[in-house]
Amino acid sequence: MGAEISKQIEHRKAISKEKKTLADLKQTGGSDFPGSDYRPPDRTNWMSNLHPHKTRMNQIVWPGTHDSATDKIGIPLVTQPLAQCQILSIYQQLKMGTRVLDIRVKENRRVCHGILVTYNVDVVISNVKQFLAETQCEIIILEIRTEFGHDDPPEFDKYLEDQLGDYLIHQNDDVFNKTISEILPKRVICVWKPRKTPQPKAGDPLWSSGYLRDNWIDTDLPSTKFESNMKYLAEQKPVESRKYFYRVENTLTPQADNPILCVKPVTDRIRPYATTFVEQCFLRGFGDRLQIFSTDFIDEDFVDACVGLTYANVEGEA
Numbered sequence: 001m002g003a004e005i006s007k008q009i010e011h012r013k014a015i016s017k018e019k020k021t022l023a024d025l026k027q028t029g030g031s032d033f034p035g036s037d038y039r040p041p042d043r044t045n046w047m048s049n050l051h052p053h054k055t056r057m058n059q060i061v062w063p064g065t066h067d068s069a070t071d072k073i074g075i076p077l078v079t080q081p082l083a084q085c086q087i088l089s090i091y092q093q094l095k096m097g098t099r100v101l102d103i104r105v106k107e108n109r110r111v112c113h114g115i116l117v118t119y120n121v122d123v124v125i126s127n128v129k130q131f132l133a134e135t136q137c138e139i140i141i142l143e144i145r146t147e148f149g150h151d152d153p154p155e156f157d158k159y160l161e162d163q164l165g166d167y168l169i170h171q172n173d174d175v176f177n178k179t180i181s182e183i184l185p186k187r188v189i190c191v192w193k194p195r196k197t198p199q200p201k202a203g204d205p206l207w208s209s210g211y212l213r214d215n216w217i218d219t220d221l222p223s224t225k226f227e228s229n230m231k232y233l234a235e236q237k238p239v240e241s242r243k244y245f246y247r248v249e250n251t252l253t254p255q256a257d258n259p260i261l262c263v264k265p266v267t268d269r270i271r272p273y274a275t276t277f278v279e280q281c282f283l284r285g286f287g288d289r290l291q292i293f294s295t296d297f298i299d300e301d302f303v304d305a306c307v308g309l310t311y312a313n314v315e316g317e318a
Contacts, residue, residue: 011258015269018223022273031275033282035312039304043097046307048137050314052180058239059313062141063306064100064294065093066251069111073118081262082254083113085296090127097303099140100247100292101128104147109156112147125163132167132187137180139169141245141292143212145193152194161205164188168205173243214247220255222269226277230284238288247292250274267296275305287318
C-alpha cells in the first residue's frame with residue numbers, strides 16, 4: 001500500500017511539472033502562426049468560403065474529433081464520464097466545422113469506446129447525410145474502424161457503400177493534388193479499417209487503413225504527449241509530397257492505475273495548448289507537415305486554428 005501511495009504521489013508531481021512546462025511554453029511563445037488571425041465567416045461552410053476552385057486537398061488542415069460518436073455513450077453520471085470524448089452530436093460537430101470523424105464499431109454495428117456502447121452506426125451515417133444535404137462544397141473524412149477486441153460487422157463495406165453511395169470519393173492517389181472543385185460532387189473519403197476482413201483496394205469506393213496514419217501513445221502526461229506528437233510529425237514528409245493523410249491527436253488517455261479515470265479532466269491537461277502546438281510546428285521548422293489535427297471536446301477556437309492555417313496555405317502565406 002505504501003509503495004502504491006508513493007507511486008501516485010510521484011505521478012501527480014510529474015503531471016504538475018509537465019503542465020507547467022506547457023504553460024511556460026505558451027507564455028513564452030504565444031499562439032502566433034500563419035492564419036492565426038483569420039476567423040471563418042461561416043464555420044458550417046468554411047471550405048466553400050475558401051474558394052473550392054483553388055483550394056487543393058493537400059492544402060487543407062483538417063479539424064477532427066477523437067472518438068467522435070461518444071456524446072451519448074454509457075450511463076449519464078455513472079459510466080459516461082469514463083468514455084465520453086465529445087458532447088456534441090456528429091451533426092453538431094460538422095456544423096461547427098469538424099471535417100474528420102473517428103468512429104469505432106463492434107460486431108452488431110453499435111458504436112463503442114472500449115467496453116462501453118452507444119447508438120447504432122446508422123445514427124452517424126444519418127447525421128453525416130443530413131449535413132451533406134445542407135451544404136454543397138464541404139468534404140469529410142469519415143474513418144470507421146472495428147474496435148480492438150471485436151470482430152468486424154458482417155458485410156460492413158457493402159453497408160457503407162450502399163449508405164453513402166454517390167457521395168463517396170473513390171480510393172485514388174490523384175485526389176491529394178486536386179482542388180475541392182475537381183472532386184465535387186463527391187464529398188466523403190471513407191476510410192474503413194477492419195480487423196480481419198480484407199482491406200479496400202485501389203479504385204474501391206472505400207479507402208484502406210494505410211491512407212490515414214498516426215502515432216498514438218498511451219499517456220496522461222501532457223508534455224510527454226505534446227513532444228511525442230512533435231517528434232512523429234517531424235518524421236513525416238511535407239504534406240504536398242505525401243499520398244496519405246497524417247493525424248496528430250491533441251488528446252490524453254486516462255490510465256487504469258491512476259485514480260482519475262474520467263476523460264475530461266485528463267484530456268483538459270493538453271487541450272488548451274492546441275494553438276501552441278501549431279505555433280511550435282512552425283518555430284521548429286515543420287509547419288508544412290501538419291494535416292489532420294484532432295481533439296477531444298472540440299470547440300470553435302480549435303476549428304478556427306485549423307481553418308486559419310488552411311487559409312494561409314491557400315493564400316500562400318504559410
